Amino acid sequence: xxxxxxxxxxxxxxxxxxxxxxxxxxxxxxxxxxxxxxxxxxxxxxxxxxxxxxxxxxxxxxxxxxxxxxxxxxxxxxxxxxxxxxxxxxxxxxxxxxxxxxxxxxxxxxxxxxxxxxxxxxxxxxxxxxxxxxxxxxxxxxxxxxxxxxxxxxxxxxxxxxxxxxxxxxxxxxxxxxxxxxxxxxxxxxxxxxxxxxxxxxxxxxxxxxxxxxxxxxxxxxxxxxxxxxxxxxxxxxxxxxxxxxxxxxxxxxxxxxxxxxxxxxxxxxxxxxxxxxxxxxxxxxxxxxxxxxxxxxxxxxxxxxxxxxxxxxxxxxxxxxxxxxxxxxxxxxxxxxxxxxxxxxxxxxxxxxxxxxxxxxxxxxxxxxxxxxxxxxxxxxxxxxxxxxxxxxxxxxxxxxxxxxxxx
Amino acid sequence: xxxxxxxxxxxxxxxxxxxxxxxxxxxxxxxxxxxxxxxxxxxxxxxxxxxxxxxxxxxxxxxxxxxxxxxxxxxxxxxxxxxxxxxxxxxxxxxxxxxxxxxxxxxxxxxxxxxxxxxxxxxxxxxxxxxxxxxxxxxxxxxxxxxxxxxxxxxxxxxxxxxxxxxxxxxxxxxxxxxxxxxxxxxxxxxxxxxxxxxxxxxxxxxxxxxxxxxxxxxxxxxxxxxxxxxxxxxxxxxxxxxxxxxxxxxxxxxxxxxxxxxxxxxxxxxxxxxxxxxxxxxxxxxxxxxxxxxxxxxxxxxxxxxxxxxxxxxxxxxxxxxxxxxxxxxxxxxxxxxxxxxxxxxxxxxxxxxxxxxxxxxxxxxxxxxxxxxxxxxxxxxxxxxxxxxxxxxxxxxxxxxxxxxxx
Numbered sequence: 179x180x181x182x183x184x185x186x187x188x189x190x191x192x193x194x195x196x197x198x199x200x201x202x203x204x205x206x207x208x209x210x211x212x213x214x215x216x217x218x219x220x221x222x223x224x225x226x227x228x229x230x231x232x233x234x235x236x237x238x239x240x241x242x243x244x245x246x247x248x249x250x251x252x253x254x255x256x257x258x259x260x261x262x263x264x265x266x267x268x269x270x271x272x273x274x275x276x277x278x279x280x281x282x283x284x285x286x287x288x289x290x291x292x293x294x295x296x297x298x299x300x301x302x303x304x305x306x307x308x309x310x311x312x313x314x315x316x317x318x319x320x321x322x323x324x325x326x327x328x329x330x331x332x333x334x335x336x337x338x339x340x341x342x343x344x345x346x347x348x349x350x351x352x353x354x355x356x357x358x359x360x361x362x363x364x365x366x367x368x369x370x371x372x373x374x375x376x377x378x379x380x381x382x383x384x385x386x387x388x389x390x391x392x393x394x395x396x397x398x399x400x401x402x403x404x405x406x407x408x409x410x411x412x413x414x415x416x417x418x419x420x421x422x423x424x425x426x427x428x429x430x431x432x433x434x435x436x437x438x439x440x441x442x443x444x445x446x447x448x449x450x451x452x453x454x455x456x457x458x459x460x461x462x463x464x465x466x467x468x469x470x471x472x473x474x475x476x477x478x479x480x481x482x483x484x485x486x487x488x489x490x491x492x493x494x495x496x497x498x499x500x501x502x503x504x505x506x507x508x509x510x511x512x513x514x515x516x517x518x519x520x521x522x523x524x525x526x527x528x529x530x531x532x533x534x535x536x537x538x539x540x541x542x543x544x545x546x547x548x549x550x551x552x553x554x555x556x557x558x559x560x561x562x563x564x565x566x567x568x569x570x571x572x573x574x575x576x577x578x579x580x581x582x583x584x585x586x587x
Numbered sequence: 588x589x590x591x592x593x594x595x596x597x598x599x600x601x602x603x604x605x606x607x608x609x610x611x612x613x614x615x616x617x618x619x620x621x622x623x624x625x626x627x628x629x630x631x632x633x634x635x636x637x638x639x640x641x642x643x644x645x646x647x648x649x650x651x652x653x654x655x656x657x658x659x660x661x662x663x664x665x666x667x668x669x670x671x672x673x674x675x676x677x678x679x680x681x682x683x684x685x686x687x688x689x690x691x692x693x694x695x696x697x698x699x700x701x702x703x704x705x706x707x708x709x710x711x712x713x714x715x716x717x718x719x720x721x722x723x724x725x726x727x728x729x730x731x732x733x734x735x736x737x738x739x740x741x742x743x744x745x746x747x748x749x750x751x752x753x754x755x756x757x758x759x760x761x762x763x764x765x766x767x768x769x770x771x772x773x774x775x776x777x778x779x780x781x782x783x784x785x786x787x788x789x790x791x792x793x794x795x796x797x798x799x800x801x802x803x804x805x806x807x808x809x810x811x812x813x814x815x816x817x818x819x820x821x822x823x824x825x826x827x828x829x830x831x832x833x834x835x836x837x838x839x840x841x842x843x844x845x846x847x848x849x850x851x852x853x854x855x856x857x858x859x860x861x862x863x864x865x866x867x868x869x870x871x872x873x874x875x876x877x878x879x880x881x882x883x884x885x886x887x888x889x890x891x892x893x894x895x896x897x898x899x900x901x902x903x904x905x906x907x908x909x910x911x912x913x914x915x916x917x918x919x920x921x922x923x924x925x926x927x928x929x930x931x932x933x934x935x936x937x938x939x940x941x942x943x944x945x946x947x948x949x950x951x952x953x954x955x956x957x958x959x960x961x962x963x964x965x966x967x968x969x970x971x972x973x974x975x976x977x978x979x980x981x982x983x984x985x986x987x988x989x990x991x992x993x994x995x996x
Contacts, residue, residue, distance in 0.1 A: 194643055228663070234603055236670035243673070246681050247666035250659035254637070257656035261645035264652070272655050276685060277730055298730070321686055321707070 180345030181213040181303070185313065185335035188222035189352045190409035191255050194262070200409065201262040203350075204308055208268055213303045215342065217313040217335040218259055220251025241286030245315075245325045248287075249275065252312035252331070260310045270308040273299070275315035275323065280334065282316035282324045289316060289324035291333065291396075294341040311338060332393035340400035347402050348415075349389060354408035355416035356381065356388055358432040358580040363568050366581035370431060372417045377431045378404075380523045380557045394418070421525060429526035429533065430578045435571045439469070440492035440515035441549065441561060443484040444499060447509055449476040457483060460498045466491040470519070470552040470559065484550060486561060489515050517549065518567035521559040522574060534558050540577040546570050589754030590622040590712070594722065594744035597631035598761045599818035600664050603671070609818065610671040612759070613717055617677055622712045624751065626722040626744040627668055629660025634737075650695030654724075654734045657696075658684065661721035661740070669719045679717040682708070684724035684732065689743065691725035691733045698725060698733035700742065700805075703750040720747060741802035749809035756811050757824075758798060763817035764825035765790065765797055767841040767989040772977050775990035779840060780823070783830045786840045787813075789932045789966045803827070830934060838935035838942065839987045844980050848878070849901035849924035850958065850970060852893040853908060856918055858885040866892060869907045875900040879928070879961040879968065893959060895970060898924050926958065927976035930968040931983060943967050949986040955979050 184207070186200050200216075207214050219225075225248060232239045232247050256272035263270035279295035302309050313331025316324050326333050332349060339347035355369040356378065373381075375398035382391040388406055397404045397418070407415030447453055454473070461468055471485040487495050492515045503509035527533050537558055541548060546569065550561035562570055575581060593616065595609050609625075616623050628634075634657060641648045641656050665681035672679035688704035711718050722740025725733050735742050741758060748756035764778040765787065782790075784807035791800040797815055806813045806827070816824030853866055863882070870877055880894040896904050901924045912918035936942050946967055950957060955978065959970035971979055984990060 194640070197644065231603070231663075231667060232670055235606065235667045236674040238674075239670050240673055243666045243669045243681055246669075246683070247663060250662045253659045253662070254640075254656060257652045258640060258644045260652045260655075261641060261648050264649055265645040265647075272652055274655070274732070277732075323683070323686075 181215065181342055182207055183215045183217065183335050183339040183342070183344045183347045184350060185217040185331055185348065186219065186350045186409060187331065187352070188219040188225070190350050191218050191220075191259065192222040194258065196409075197255070197258050197262050198266075200350075201259060201266055201268070203409070204259075204263065205266055205268050208308055215299065215303070215309045215311060215338055215344070216259065217311050217331055217338060218252060218255040219313050219331040220248075221255055224251040224254070242322055245286045245323050248325050249312070249315045249323045252314050256310045256312045260308075263308055263310070268308055269306050270310055271302045272310045272312075273302075274312050276317040276321075278311050278338075280311075280316035280337070282318055282326070284318040284320065284322070284324065286322070286324055288327035289318070291316060291326070291337045294337055296341055299338075299342065326392075329390035329393070332390040333396055336393045336396040336400070336402055336404070339402045340396065344402065346405055347397065348405045348407055349393075350407050350409040351388060352409065353388060353406070354411055354413045355406050356418075356432070359571055359575045360435065363435070363571050364433070364575045364581070367575065368581060370416050371414065372419065373431055374421045374525050375404075375418060376421070376556055377523050377525055378418045380521070380554070381432060381434055389418075428524060429530050430522055430524035430580060431526075432523050433571050433574045433578070433580065434521045434523060435518060435567050437518045437564060437567060438489040439486050439517050439519050439561065440489045440495075440513060441484060441486050441517050442492075442495055442499060442511065442513040443482055444503060445482050445510045445512060446480040447483060447503070447506065449479055449481040453481075454483070457499065457502060458485075460502050461487070461495060464494060464498060466495050466498075470550055470561065472550050472552070486517070486519065486550070516564045517561050518564045519559055519561050520567065520570045520574065521557055522578070523557045525556050527556050527558075536577065537574060540573050541570055544569055544573050546573075590624065590751055591616055592624045592626065592744050592748040592751070592753045592756045593759060594626040594740055594757065595628065595759045595818060596740065596761070597628040597634070599759050600627050600668065601631040603667065605818075606664070606667050606671050607675075609759075610668060610675055610677070612818070613668075613672060614675055614677050617717055624708065624712070624718045624720060624747055624753070625668065626720050626740055626747060627661060627664045628722050628740040629657075630664055633660040633663070651731055654695050654732050657734050658721070658724045658732045661723055665719045665721045669717075672717055672719070677717055678715050679719055680711045681719045681721075682711075683721050685726040685730075687720050687747075689720075689725035689746070691727055691735070693727040693729065693731065693733065695731075695733055697736035698727065700725060700735070700746045703746055705750055708747075708751065735801075738799035738802070741799040742805055745802045745805040745809070745811055745813070748811045749805065753811065755814055756806065757814045757816055758802075759816050759818040760797060761818065762797060762815070763820055763822050764815050765827075765841070768980055768984045769844065772844070772980050773842070773984045773990070776984065777990060779825050781826045781828065782840055783934050784813075784827060785830065785965055786932050786934055787827045789930070789963065790841060790843055798827075837933060838939050839931055839933035839989060840935075841932055842980050842983045842987070842989065843930045843932060844927060844976050846927045846973060846976060847898040848895050848926050848928050848970070849898045849904075849922060850893060850895050850926050851901075851904055851908060851920065851922040852891055853912060854891050854919050854921060855889040856892060856912070856915060858888055858890040862890075863892070866908065866911060867894075869911050870896070870904060873903060873907060875904050875907075879959055879970065881959050881961070895926070895928065895959070925973045926970050927973045928968055928970050929976065929979045929983065930966055931987070932966045934965050936965050936967075945986065946983060949982050950979055953978055953982050955982075 282289035313334040691698035
């Protein structure tokens with residue numbers, strides 16, 4: 179009967195009926211004897227509405243004022259949830275970011291949590307109250323309201339769980355857990371009972387929208403067990419924890435895919451020190467995130483460098499690169515924005531050889547050409563032509579025995 | 588070129604276009620060399636929307652949580668106004684109640700301001716910024732968000748003007764000043780150039796919705812000159828200041844009337860000490876405000892007591908009184924909710940006799956029967972049958988020469 183931190187996203191608190199659903203779930207945990215801290219997002223649609231209002235007031239809005247504006251979204255939800263809990267007979271108290279003293283740095287709209295004051299929250303818990311905290315927001319040392327960026331409520335929940343030494347941090351969302359693959363693509367995709375932080379980090383990095391990558395990093399750093407559950411159905415969800423030596427890990431946990439990718443190649447660059455930073459520097463300055471990077475071996479003192487970016491950044495990246503190589507003779511920039519990335523993730527990979535070759539062989543059997551390859555200790559990613567994405571995912575899911583039927587053998 | 592505090596109500600900031608209008612007005616004062624502190628309300632309709640949401644979540648909502656909910660209304664407005672000012676090229680910074688350190692007591696939903704920290708606001712002003720403060724809200728010593736009750740933004744503005752020693756506190760609203768009578772009733776009603784705090788207090792108490800009575804009390808106490816102006820038109824408005832001995836006062840400043848009144852009489856009460864408190868005590872406990880009170884002389888040890896309440900409270904008051912007199916023999920409760928109150932207000936009354944008799948004579952000439960009379964040093968109020976209200980107001984407005992034509996003589 180320890181302390182539970184529960185986090186409910188915007189869809190889960192989208193209207194008063196759903197807020198009542200959340201209150202009943204919280205109440206059940208309370209009645210089971212847990213101390214409960216609830217972290218909530220703004221009601222779905224509200225953050226977008228506020229962002230639009232702010233941009234209508236000023237197309238280049240000051241981040242400090244945007245944070246003042248956006249923070250109202252979660253503040254409305256905490257009051258409504260506290261009121262609903264009270265109606266159902268549970269003592270409850272709401273806390274905004276500044277009231278919970280969630281100290282952050284001053285990077286408005288994407289601040290990082292430095293510290294949380296436990297004392298006020300513990301006092302409320304000791305008084306038998308459910309503590310309802312506004313996610314996504316904090317306060318800097320100057321007393322300004324800050325926000326943590328999209329998905330920041332997950333981070334708030336994990337930070338609270340770490341600060342309060344919670345037994346578990348439950349993330350309630352609109353899916354009932356983490357799957358071996360996207361169930362819309364792979365019909366026999368299977369919910370995973372458990373997963374390691376590392377695997378979840380790779381999956382989150384691959385665009386699995388279930389959890390925010392920063393929240394997973396935070397949980398991993400402070401060893402806070404995370405559980406992804408559905409707000410709308412019962413079920414154990416997926417538990418994400420540190421790797422347990424004694425636990426037998428499956429070789430592969432899942433297949434992930436991201437469609438919105440683009441590939442850029444700078445051809446015939448003089449192969450000299452400083453090349454990569456000269457090419458990638460301007461992209462970083464323009465806040466364009468570069469994902470996979472491949473550089474071929476040099477031929478006649480010239481080399482090709484290829485990397486992937488988000489498809490939204492494709493045009494901007496092309497332009498920047500063309501300016502950048504304008505002074506280099508023979509250089510040219512080519513690109514392709516009809517590509518997708520497919521990745522295999524699993525901590526078991528570390529101790530099993532032959533995963534990569536099995537993966538490449540599987541894709542080859544389906545006549546899918548591999549354009550780029552990138553690997554980490556627990557992940558192998560390949561870039562393929564976009565139209566082969568689903569086919570590739572399904573083939574790999576089957577080849578590595580991830581489906582429901584396989585698991586029941 | 589001193590410090591100006593300007594307050595804009597919900598209608599004045601009702602949408603982004605109107606907020607831009609406010610920003611232009613603020614900017615004009617800034618460009619004229621003033622330091623400007625702006626206090627804003629929630630966008631019109633927003634507070635009602637939030638109140639409805641809160642009551643839908645919990646029909647008997649905890650006041651603490653309602654304050655958390657309601658405070659978001661003004662927080663949205665301060666961010667939008669600051670963003671708009673910045674777009675127009677003016678440095679600006681928003682402050683919530685807690686950021687401006689507007690300390691209040693803990694009477695949630697109707698808190699009183701104890702103290703304001705000048706330092707942070709002065710620092711922003713010294714930095715050349717327009718300071719935009721959320722009206723209506725503060726923070727108590729426990730760190731809880733409080734609100735000041737409806738119309739509390741006026742009070743915030745006056746409190747800031749007092750704390751910062753502003754040269755004037757301008758209250759922008761949808762009318763262009765205080766009038767000698769309601770212009771919808773009296774066609775030649777005239778805008779008053781100036782008025783004393785006492786007169787404004789009487790007028791506010793009489794339901795003139797231009798200013799909140801607590802704000803006027805505050806302004807009077809701290810001698811903050813108040814100016815009521817229109818957000819939508821140019822014009823000097825009405826200046827409200829302490830009485831100036833050297834200034835010749837008009838005898839009567841205005842005629843006010845309130846329709847939503849009801850009258851209750853407790854008949855044949857034993858005339859003993861403690862009677863009034865026995866009858867009025869239960870009403871006070873039920874938060875029913877009693878306005879005029881008249882007790883007739885005693886006859887055979889029994890007396891009648893009559894008083895007026897807001898018409899909304901009529902049914903509740905009747906019920907309470909019937910319970911209250913249940914134990915007293917011969918007592919009965921009668922009432923009338925078709926009455927209205929007409930009042931003459933003017934500091935000049937003090938030094939002029941014959942005002943009352945002139946008033947009563949004027950009403951008698953129109954065959955209007957006076958049911959109750961109550962007087963203060965600068966006010967005479969009468970209760971009449973509701974249907975005579977407009978007629979009475981027009982007759983008095985003419986009889987005391989308040990109209991436009993008269994003032995031009």
